[in-house]
Amino acid sequence: MRTVWIWGDQLNRDLAHLRGAVPDDSRVLLVVSGAKLTARRWHVQKLHLVVSAMRHFAAELEDRGFDVDLRRAPTMRAGLEAHVAEYRPDLVRAMEPASLTGDRLLRDLAGSGSLPCGLEVVDSDHFLCHWRDFDTWADGRDHLKMEDFYRWRRRETGYLMDGDQPAGGRWNLDHDNREPPTDDLADTAPEPVTSRLDDLDRDSVGWLPDSTFGAPPDGTWATTRRRALARLRHFVDHALPRFGDHQDAMVSGAWALNHSLLSHALNLGLLHPREVCDAVEGAYRAGDAPLNAAEGFIRQVIGWREYTWGVYRRWMPEYAHHNALGAVLDVPPAFTGEADTDMACVADTVRHIHDHAYAHHIPRLMVLANLATSAGIDPARLTDWMHASFIDGYDWVMVPNVVGMGTFADGGRMSTKPYVSGGAYIDRMSDHCGGCRYDRSKRVGADACPFTTLYWDFLDRHRDRLSGNHRLARAYHTLDRLKDLGSVRERAGEVRQRLSDGTL
Numbered sequence: 236m237r238t239v240w241i242w243g244d245q246l247n248r249d250l251a252h253l254r255g256a257v258p259d260d261s262r263v264l265l266v267v268s269g270a271k272l273t274a275r276r277w278h279v280q281k282l283h284l285v286v287s288a289m290r291h292f293a294a295e296l297e298d299r300g301f302d303v304d305l306r307r308a309p310t311m312r313a314g315l316e317a318h319v320a321e322y323r324p325d326l327v328r329a330m331e332p333a334s335l336t337g338d339r340l341l342r343d344l345a346g347s348g349s350l351p352c353g354l355e356v357v358d359s360d361h362f363l364c365h366w367r368d369f370d371t372w373a374d375g376r377d378h379l380k381m382e383d384f385y386r387w388r389r390r391e392t393g394y395l396m397d398g399d400q401p402a403g404g405r406w407n408l409d410h411d412n413r414e415p416p417t418d419d420l421a422d423t424a425p426e427p428v429t430s431r432l433d434d435l436d437r438d439s440v441g442w443l444p445d446s447t448f449g450a451p452p453d454g455t456w457a458t459t460r461r462r463a464l465a466r467l468r469h470f471v472d473h474a475l476p477r478f479g480d481h482q483d484a485m486v487s488g489a490w491a492l493n494h495s496l497l498s499h500a501l502n503l504g505l506l507h508p509r510e511v512c513d514a515v516e517g518a519y520r521a522g523d524a525p526l527n528a529a530e531g532f533i534r535q536v537i538g539w540r541e542y543t544w545g546v547y548r549r550w551m552p553e554y555a556h557h558n559a560l561g562a563v564l565d566v567p568p569a570f571t572g573e574a575d576t577d578m579a580c581v582a583d584t585v586r587h588i589h590d591h592a593y594a595h596h597i598p599r600l601m602v603l604a605n606l607a608t609s610a611g612i613d614p615a616r617l618t619d620w621m622h623a624s625f626i627d628g629y630d631w632v633m634v635p636n637v638v639g640m641g642t643f644a645d646g647g648r649m650s651t652k653p654y655v656s657g658g659a660y661i662d663r664m665s666d667h668c669g670g671c672r673y674d675r676s677k678r679v680g681a682d683a684c685p686f687t688t689l690y691w692d693f694l695d696r697h698r699d700r701l702s703g704n705h706r707l708a709r710a711y712h713t714l715d716r717l718k719d720l721g722s723v724r725e726r727a728g729e730v731r732q733r734l735s736d737g738t739l
């Protein structure tokens with residue numbers, strides 16, 4: 236008898252770990268690690284999702300006749316060792332984990348010979364592009380541009396291709412997807428699907444440590460594949476048709492808009508990227524979704540998501556320690572919820588995180604990471620906080636997204652310029668500024684928008700590194716004409732201090 240060891244983000248019976256396994260020859264092990272549960276101050280919905288989904292998956296496999304050992308243990312390693320001592324399998328089979336800590340543990344177990352049985356590690360097929368294929372694509376390139384990777388993947392997968400040409404004649408319709416919010420955007424967006432908490436969901440709350448934060452689980456996130464498939468269907472039928480144009484828009488109090496809310500299920504393994512992209516392409520081909528919506532979504536999945544895993548595997552572990560801009564501040568209490576803030580855009584984003592462990596990509600990038608980068612918040616600490624706070628946060632997701640995309644801490648290996656902006660961008664793409672105590676057009680004075688002040692101060696402080704960047708030429712041209720730069724620097728010092736104190 237062999238053991239198939241399934242990790243908490245591999246919850247799909249069609250993945251490589253279970254391929255060919257039948258109840259007669261394979262027992263299943265899942266370990267809920269106490270060390271993982273207390274490794275961070277997790278959002279309670281995030282932790283609950285993983286634990287409850289593992290328990291549901293264990294129950295599903297038991298229904299299919301497998302003998303399942305769902306084990307609570309101090310660590311993953313201790314859980315495996317206890318299982319092996321009790322059941323004495325001939326072989327343990329695992330699928331390579333997405334993140335490096337898991338990878339290291341498997342290498343260590345394989346190399347140390349500490350297991351009394353064999354250990355077989357099969358390649359992950361949780362992604363459409365395995366990291367070794369990413370490496371082959373990346374070798375010899377000076378710059379790993381996501382857009383180049385994405386076009387290669389479009390050709391390889393055939394998604395949205397008409398022969399060897401992109402459907403509609405353009406690879407990337409992002410330009411069409413940056414419309415500001417309309418007055419009725421929130422009212423016309425469908426309500427997200429929720430599921431009634433079942434017995435396992437409710438009981439799983441008792442498995443969580445006291446150290447979590449956030450609103451309790453309310454059935455928003457799918458803890459089974461069946462529920463995840465219902466959410467995929469709902470997105471394709473009701474949200475995808477309007478997802479495109481306004482996908483970067485933010486509306487106060489509206490946390491979901493037309494976003495898919497599927498990343499949690501993809502990252503747990505409940506959904507596979509292939510079936511998600513198949514469903515979206517199918518809607519486009521049937522005339523039920525416009526091309527800019529389908530292309531924008533498929534780019535997020537086969538482009539950005541898989542690119543993120545590829546660069547993570549290629550550049551880690553050193554990559555997580557980059558801090559090219561020398562940012563040293565702690566994550567501010569306005570983010571963690573330990574202090575209120577008058578910044579309406581930040582308050583709204585933090586409220587969504589508290590309530591749902593979620594905010595879509597623009598509040599993450601252009602509110603949280605923007606403020607963090609321009610204020611000088613330590614990227615490693617920001618990564619850690621986002622990893623713990625978002626429903627879809629994992630090491631492989633958050634390190635590239637924060638260190639590379641969000642904060643420019645890698646000095647430009649991933650992005651060609653830092654994603655920083657003053658309040659004008661947020662004003663254009665949201666309804667936040669109208670009711671805010673700060674004035675997005677002011678850079679000095681007590682009511683100056685912190686984003687606007689810090690934007691100019693950021694450019695000024697990093698002139699040596701950034702002024703030669705041609706994408707910032709216009710910004711530096713304007714900076715050089717500011718008559719009040721001394722006052723901006725002074726106000727920026729106050730803003731940073733108040734951000735740290737929790738009084739901004």
Ligand code: SF4
Binds near residue numbers: 577579668675685686
């Ligand atoms: Fe955010 Fe500034 Fe707008 Fe207020 S004025 S909502 S702080 S961007």
